[in-house]
Amino acid sequence: MSPLQREIRQGKPFRSRGQEVVVALIRTADLVRRVVGRVLEPYDITVQQYNVLRILRGAGEQGLPTLEIGLRMVEHAPGVTRLLDRLETKGLVRRQRCPEDRRQVLCWLTPAGAELVEKLDEPVDSADAEAVAMLGPEDQERLLRLLDAVRAGH
Amino acid sequence: MSPLQREIRQGKPFRSRGQEVVVALIRTADLVRRVVGRVLEPYDITVQQYNVLRILRGAGEQGLPTLEIGLRMVEHAPGVTRLLDRLETKGLVRRQRCPEDRRQVLCWLTPAGAELVEKLDEPVDSADAEAVAMLGPEDQERLLRLLDAVRAGH
DNA sequence: ACAGAACACTTGACATGTCAACTATTGATC
DNA sequence: GATCAATAGTTGACATGTCAAGTGTTCTGT
Numbered sequence: 001m002s003p004l005q006r007e008i009r010q011g012k013p014f015r016s017r018g019q020e021v022v023v024a025l026i027r028t029a030d031l032v033r034r035v036v037g038r039v040l041e042p043y044d045i046t047v048q049q050y051n052v053l054r055i056l057r058g059a060g061e062q063g064l065p066t067l068e069i070g071l072r073m074v075e076h077a078p079g080v081t082r083l084l085d086r087l088e089t090k091g092l093v094r095r096q097r098c099p100e101d102r103r104q105v106l107c108w109l110t111p112a113g114a115e116l117v118e119k120l121d122e123p124v125d126s127a128d129a130e131a132v133a134m135l136g137p138e139d140q141e142r143l144l145r146l147l148d149a150v151r152a153g154h
Numbered sequence: 155m156s157p158l159q160r161e162i163r164q165g166k167p168f169r170s171r172g173q174e175v176v177v178a179l180i181r182t183a184d185l186v187r188r189v190v191g192r193v194l195e196p197y198d199i200t201v202q203q204y205n206v207l208r209i210l211r212g213a214g215e216q217g218l219p220t221l222e223i224g225l226r227m228v229e230h231a232p233g234v235t236r237l238l239d240r241l242e243t244k245g246l247v248r249r250q251r252c253p254e255d256r257r258q259v260l261c262w263l264t265p266a267g268a269e270l271v272e273k274l275d276e277p278v279d280s281a282d283a284e285a286v287a288m289l290g291p292e293d294q295e296r297l298l299r300l301l302d303a304v305r306a307g308h
Numbered sequence: 309a310c311a312g313a314a315c316a317c318t319t320g321a322c323a324t325g326t327c328a329a330c331t332a333t334t335g336a337t338c
Numbered sequence: 339g340a341t342c343a344a345t346a347g348t349t350g351a352c353a354t355g356t357c358a359a360g361t362g363t364t365c366t367g368t
Contacts, residue, residue: 003302008226018283021294022186024301029183032176072162079325103333103346129172134307140175146297147178148157153288233355257316257363
């Protein structure tokens with residue numbers, strides 16, 4: 001019996017290898033997401049919120065329009081709008097309608113947001129490293145290549 | 155530049171290999187989840203609801219208590235209760251307080267639920283297979299083992 | 309047998325993900 | 339240069355995920 005089969009207490013074997021891979025992928029990602037999420041808890045931000053902060057740091061001075069943030073997160077516009085609403089309320093993000101194209105809304109980190117994301121670099125790095133530490137460097141490399149291949153096929 | 159780095163339009167390289175693996179894992183799982191979810195859309199149930207139906211089919215006649223369903227899904231109790239609420243409303247699941255231990259609530263598929271989950275076997279299998287079809291059988295095996303190892307390390 | 313801990317949920321509050329519909333701008337065309 | 343399509347976002351409705359607190363039930367120890 002496969003480890004995964006035991007995990008989900010299923011008597012029947014998986015109907016196909018593909019099915020088992022898909023279930024393993026989703027369960028593993030959920031697990032890792034929770035591990036990283038726990039690091040952010042004390043700072044009162046969620047994984048998605050941290051993601052936005054990190055993306056905005058990458059954008060720097062010129063800021064980023066709302067939808068561009070969504071693109072980098074594979075997330076739809078409605079979610080991004082509300083994510084930004086909360087970050088703005090917390091004083092971590094600043095928004096302003098773009099003068100050149102008034103349809104767009106540009107977003108930046110506030111100084112507080114920049115400070116927070118800097119402070120989180122080290123703990124998040126550690127959590128990420130720990131989350132996959134049971135794999136050696138070569139296995140991490142292998143896993144990464146396999147995952148890249150799956151995404152490339154879509 | 156790594157494929158992932160290009161995907162998320164980040165100029166900076168990842169701060170660590172672990173970070174890149176974690177991001178790849180989460181993004182790949184989200185993608186696969188959406189691919190499978192699209193198959194279920196026409197039947198008006200979500201991936202999580204389908205999951206519950208599949209678990210209940212595995213349980214058969216004797217049914218399953220609510221929390222046991224949650225265990226098999228890695229999900230907390232509150233979510234399971236409400237998931238079951240909706241499935242019951244749709245007439246796919248039946249619930250009844252267990253006479254032996256009145257704290258528990260046992261759950262079964264209704265005939266309609268059983269029929270639906272049977273009908274979904276084939277399309278879901280195909281979607282799962284397609285989702286990882288770009289990997290050959292040996293690579294699927296390799297990916298599966300690496301994911302199992304990550305989960306085992308927690 | 310009775311008090312208190314442990315258990316199995318349930319409910320409420322809030323963050324997020326998804327879709328559809330709507331608003332405001334901008335661009336494209338005749 | 340007025341009209342219509344395309345863009346960029348926002349808003350509403352609903353499914354789900356998380357935590358904390360509340361409700362019955364059962365178990366444990368004395």
